[in-house]
Amino acid sequence: MNRRSFLKKLIGSTFILLGVSGGTYYYARNIEPSLLTTKEEVITSSKIPTSFDGFKIVQFSDTHLGFHYNLDQFKELVNKINHLSPDLVVFTGDLVDDPNNYEWNSRIIELLQSLNATKGKYWIYGNHDHGGYGTEIVYDVMNQAQFKLLQNNHDVIQINADRIILAGIDDVILGKPNLSEAIKNTNPDLFTILLAHEPDFADTTLQFPVDVQLSGHSHGGQVRLPFIGHLYTPIYAEKYVEGKYTFSKSNLELFVSRGIGTTRLPYRFLCKPEITLFTLKRS
Known part of the structure; x- marks a missing residue:
C-alpha cells in the first residue's frame, strides 16, 4: 500500500468512526442515497449529423435493486427519466445486487417497460448481472421490458437519412x-457511442x-471526502472514477456515472446518485 492509499484509508476509517453515532452517519445512510440528481452533459462533435442535433440520451446505471434500493424508489427513477422525454435510454449494467437471491416479480418488468424513448432502450451486462447466476434471469427480464441487449454488437440509430452507431461490450470482469x-x-x-460497464x-x-464511452461500475466511490476524494472503487474503476474524461492522443470522451444504488455498504457521502442527460450538438 503506498502512502496516499494509506492516508486515504486512515482518514476514511477515522471519518466513519467519528460519524457512526452522529448526524454524519445518519445522513450518509438514510438521506444522501435517496437524493437522486440529474446531471446534464452536452456532447459536441462535427461527426454528429444534422438530424441528431439536439438528440437526447438518458443513461442510468448500477441500480443494485435488493441492496437497500427497492421498487418504490425505482418507480421514482422511471418517472424522472420519462419526464426528461429522452430519444434514447441506455442502462449500463448491474440491475440487481444479487440476482440469484433477489425476489423477482412482474413489477420490475412493468416499470422497465414503462420507460419511454422514441428511438429505443438499450442495455449491457454489468458484473453483478453475470454474477449470482443472473445472466439468463436478467436477460429475460430486460427482454420482456423491451430493452435491447448490446453484447459485443451494435445497432444503427437512424433519423431520416442520418445515422449514428450505438455499440456495447460484454462485462469486462x-x-x-x-x-x-x-x-x-x-x-x-x-x-459512435460505446456502452461499457x-x-x-x-x-x-x-x-x-x-467517439464516446458511457460507463458506470464505480459508483463514484460512494463515499468521498473533502480534499481526499473517493476512498475506494472496485477493480476496473480505479483510474476513471466519475465525471468526464478526455484524452490528449484521441478524440474519445469518457463519461462515468455515479449510478443509482449502493453495494457492499449502504452509504453515500458527497457522492449523490445520478442519472445523466446527454444532448448531442453538431459543431
Whole structure:
C-alpha cells in the first residue's frame, strides 16, 4: 500500500468512526442515497449529423435493486427519466445486487417497460448481472421490458437519412468483451457511442474509432471526502472514477456515472446518485 492509499484509508476509517453515532452517519445512510440528481452533459462533435442535433440520451446505471434500493424508489427513477422525454435510454449494467437471491416479480418488468424513448432502450451486462447466476434471469427480464441487449454488437440509430452507431461490450470482469466484434463492419466516419460497464476499459477503447464511452461500475466511490476524494472503487474503476474524461492522443470522451444504488455498504457521502442527460450538438 503506498502512502496516499494509506492516508486515504486512515482518514476514511477515522471519518466513519467519528460519524457512526452522529448526524454524519445518519445522513450518509438514510438521506444522501435517496437524493437522486440529474446531471446534464452536452456532447459536441462535427461527426454528429444534422438530424441528431439536439438528440437526447438518458443513461442510468448500477441500480443494485435488493441492496437497500427497492421498487418504490425505482418507480421514482422511471418517472424522472420519462419526464426528461429522452430519444434514447441506455442502462449500463448491474440491475440487481444479487440476482440469484433477489425476489423477482412482474413489477420490475412493468416499470422497465414503462420507460419511454422514441428511438429505443438499450442495455449491457454489468458484473453483478453475470454474477449470482443472473445472466439468463436478467436477460429475460430486460427482454420482456423491451430493452435491447448490446453484447459485443451494435445497432444503427437512424433519423431520416442520418445515422449514428450505438455499440456495447460484454462485462469486462465476468464476461467476454470484444470491442472489435462490437463495431465490426461499421463506418468509422459515423459518430459512435460505446456502452461499457467498467470505465477503465477506456484505455482499450482509445485504440478504436469510438467517439464516446458511457460507463458506470464505480459508483463514484460512494463515499468521498473533502480534499481526499473517493476512498475506494472496485477493480476496473480505479483510474476513471466519475465525471468526464478526455484524452490528449484521441478524440474519445469518457463519461462515468455515479449510478443509482449502493453495494457492499449502504452509504453515500458527497457522492449523490445520478442519472445523466446527454444532448448531442453538431459543431
